[in-house]
Amino acid sequence: MTIVNAVLQGIFLGAFYAVLACGLSLMFGVMRIINLAHGDLAVLGAYVIFVIVEHTGASAFVAFAVALPVMIVLGYVLQAIVLERSLKAGILTPLLATFGLSIVIQNLLQLGFSPDVHSLGGSAGSVTTASWQVTSGLSVSALGLLVLVVAVIVFGGLQLFLSKTRVGWMMRATAEDADAAELVGIDSHAVYARATAIAVGIAALGGLFLGIRSVFDPVSGPTQLIFAFEAVVIGGMGSLWGTLVGGIALGVAQTLGAQIHPQLAVMAGHLLFLAVLIVRFGGGRLLLRSMG
Amino acid sequence: MKVERWTRTSKLFTGGSGGLVILLACVPLIFEPDVVQKLTTLLILVLLAVMWNALAGYGGLLSVGQQAFIGIGAYGTVFFSGLGISPYPAMLLATLLAGAVSLPISLFALRLRAAQFAIGMWVIAEVISIIIRLDQNLGAGTGISLTQLNQYEPNFRQAYTFWLALAFTVVFLAALFLLLRSPLGASLQAIRDDEDAARSLGVRVAARKRLLFVLAGLGCGAAGVLIVANTLFIEPGSIFSVQWSAYMIFMVLVGGLGTFEGPILGAILLFAIQTTFTQGGPWYLVGLGATAALFALVLPRGVWGTVEERLGLRLMPVGYRVVEKKRDA
Numbered sequence: 308m309t310i311v312n313a314v315l316q317g318i319f320l321g322a323f324y325a326v327l328a329c330g331l332s333l334m335f336g337v338m339r340i341i342n343l344a345h346g347d348l349a350v351l352g353a354y355v356i357f358v359i360v361e362h363t364g365a366s367a368f369v370a371f372a373v374a375l376p377v378m379i380v381l382g383y384v385l386q387a388i389v390l391e392r393s394l395k396a397g398i399l400t401p402l403l404a405t406f407g408l409s410i411v412i413q414n415l416l417q418l419g420f421s422p423d424v425h426s427l428g429g430s431a432g433s434v435t436t437a438s439w440q441v442t443s444g445l446s447v448s449a450l451g452l453l454v455l456v457v458a459v460i461v462f463g464g465l466q467l468f469l470s471k472t473r474v475g476w477m478m479r480a481t482a483e484d485a486d487a488a489e490l491v492g493i494d495s496h497a498v499y500a501r502a503t504a505i506a507v508g509i510a511a512l513g514g515l516f517l518g519i520r521s522v523f524d525p526v527s528g529p530t531q532l533i534f535a536f537e538a539v540v541i542g543g544m545g546s547l548w549g550t551l552v553g554g555i556a557l558g559v560a561q562t563l564g565a566q567i568h569p570q571l572a573v574m575a576g577h578l579l580f581l582a583v584l585i586v587r588f589g590g591g592r593l594l595l596r597s598m599g
Numbered sequence: 600m601k602v603e604r605w606t607r608t609s610k611l612f613t614g615g616s617g618g619l620v621i622l623l624a625c626v627p628l629i630f631e632p633d634v635v636q637k638l639t640t641l642l643i644l645v646l647l648a649v650m651w652n653a654l655a656g657y658g659g660l661l662s663v664g665q666q667a668f669i670g671i672g673a674y675g676t677v678f679f680s681g682l683g684i685s686p687y688p689a690m691l692l693a694t695l696l697a698g699a700v701s702l703p704i705s706l707f708a709l710r711l712r713a714a715q716f717a718i719g720m721w722v723i724a725e726v727i728s729i730i731i732r733l734d735q736n737l738g739a740g741t742g743i744s745l746t747q748l749n750q751y752e753p754n755f756r757q758a759y760t761f762w763l764a765l766a767f768t769v770v771f772l773a774a775l776f777l778l779l780r781s782p783l784g785a786s787l788q789a790i791r792d793d794e795d796a797a798r799s800l801g802v803r804v805a806a807r808k809r810l811l812f813v814l815a816g817l818g819c820g821a822a823g824v825l826i827v828a829n830t831l832f833i834e835p836g837s838i839f840s841v842q843w844s845a846y847m848i849f850m851v852l853v854g855g856l857g858t859f860e861g862p863i864l865g866a867i868l869l870f871a872i873q874t875t876f877t878q879g880g881p882w883y884l885v886g887l888g889a890t891a892a893l894f895a896l897v898l899p900r901g902v903w904g905t906v907e908e909r910l911g912l913r914l915m916p917v918g919y920r921v922v923e924k925k926r927d928a
Contacts (some may be wrong), residue, residue: 391798392896398713407892414881537719574729588710
């Protein structure tokens with residue numbers, strides 16, 4: 308039963324990773340770039356929510372609703388001043404520029420909030436503690452279920468947006484071939500700006516869940532980025548639903564790893580990620596050949 | 600028209616840098632140990648910048664995980680010393696270990712491109728860091744001292760470490776210099792300029808990249824060895840920190856990606872900044888990150904690349920240049 312429970316908790320954990328990864332996956336799908344500051348943007352979102360909670364005493368969920376437009380605007384700005392320039396300059400430039408941005412965000416947070424850890428758990432109400440005991444070894448936490456439901460809504464909503472709305476079609480067309488899309492009158496810069504805005508908005512949702520689930524500090528971002536990127540790769544780069552599946556696979560790997568040894572939780576996720584890379588890029592065959 | 604490799608400036612400069620090495624070698628005989636320790640730090644930065652540039656500037660491989668090899672070099676030194684091997688030979692072994700580990704990693708890492716390679720290397724560094732944390736004999740998560748170096752009197756120890764740093768720096772710089780000047784070098788620079796075009800002309804891109812990857816593994820391992828020799832204490836949290844990658848990226852971007860001299864200039868700049876803002880702190884890192892991003896976006900060839908382009912200046916003759924022959928009047 309402990310294994311079943313571990314898998315269940317892994318699915319809940321993985322849904323959280325999927326939310327973190329969703330924006331990363333969208334930006335890769337549309338612009339073919341990986342934003343190395345994605346994790347830091349999620350943490351920044353958590354801090355914005357934290358500030359609103361501190362000043363108004365509102366619940367973390369209400370504070371998120373206030374923080375969301377702020378983060379969406381931030382996404383537009385990010386696209387306009389950093390990504391737009393870097394897109395023209397080859398495949399390494401976006402990585403370098405967003406890596407620099409990541410260091411800037413971490414240290415600005417350090418300056419504004421000290422290196423201490425913060426949490427949104429106290430301001431999220433009873434959802435953080437409620438749970439249902441299914442059997443003796445199996446429990447379903449309200450928070451875990453909430454994150455899973457929200458993750459499915461986010462991915463489903465994004466899918467609907469991409470397949471049913473005009474703006475979504477433009478986004479898919481640009482992802483397919485930006486130059487051809489330009490020829491039929493689609494402004495790719497506007498599309499990229501929208502995609503980045505959505506991605507940063509969803510990152511803030513990831514930040515909300517991060518803060519409620521556990522604690523965060525100014526340098527939590529890189530770890531979130533690694534988990535998010537692992538989810539994207541495990542699920543298959545460029546596939547949105549794949550990212551949801553990838554996130555859940557990562558979460559399950561981590562909770563199963565923790566069953567063996569608590570320190571192996573993160574390790575198990577890394578190994579799954581590396582194994583997927585090896586299999587996908589044919590390195591496995593090469594590795595075997597070189598061994599014998 | 601004729602093609603030439605050496606110019607007067609580059610002859611002067613190459614000769615001059617030989618003289619500089621000899622002068623540097625005398626430093627421990629003249630200056631106080633704290634000066635020697637500072638200069639060792641500078642040499643470590645030079646080594647790191649040059650190695651990261653070898654990967655990114657010539658191989659197009661942007662790694663955010665070179666701290667894996669820094670950590671292996673540092674922990675390898677502690678490990679081999681613990682076996683009873685004398686510390687300085689242990690340092691050479693640890694450097695070789697980093698190179699040896701880079702070989703199997705290259706088998707699959709080099710199949711990845713751009714972000715996959717960058718973050719893939721980062722994850723590999725994390726995995727190695729977790730393995731070290733699990734090992735009680737290596738101090739687990741809390742770190743470990745290189746006590747074996749205490750057998751030397753501090754002044755001598757500092758001098759030996761500096762000489763080792765100088766030797767490593769000269770060896771790796773010379774290796775890269777000779778590599779870039781050899782026929783292999785032309786293919787490396789072709790890969791840097793356009794990988795697909797180079798491949799279509801018959802350049803064995805994968806083999807060339809592996810060479811750079813292993814060289815960078817050895818070089819970053821050597822830097823790790825020097826870090827533990829210089830500070831005598833390491834812990835996984837800092838030696839495997841992604842901050843090393845941040846420093847390397849800063850030095851190379853500011854100095855000049857894909858130029859031979861640029862990373863050295865970048866290392867001197869970072870060293871100057873670090874000595875000026877000794878307090879360090881977040882503002883200094885905000886400045887570092889912002890500067891790196893700015894250079895990537897606005898001045899992608901860095902300070903040296905721009906100087907080279909504008910003035911046609913070449914201090915180290917790693918390329919060729921075409922000159923008009925003087926016509927008779």
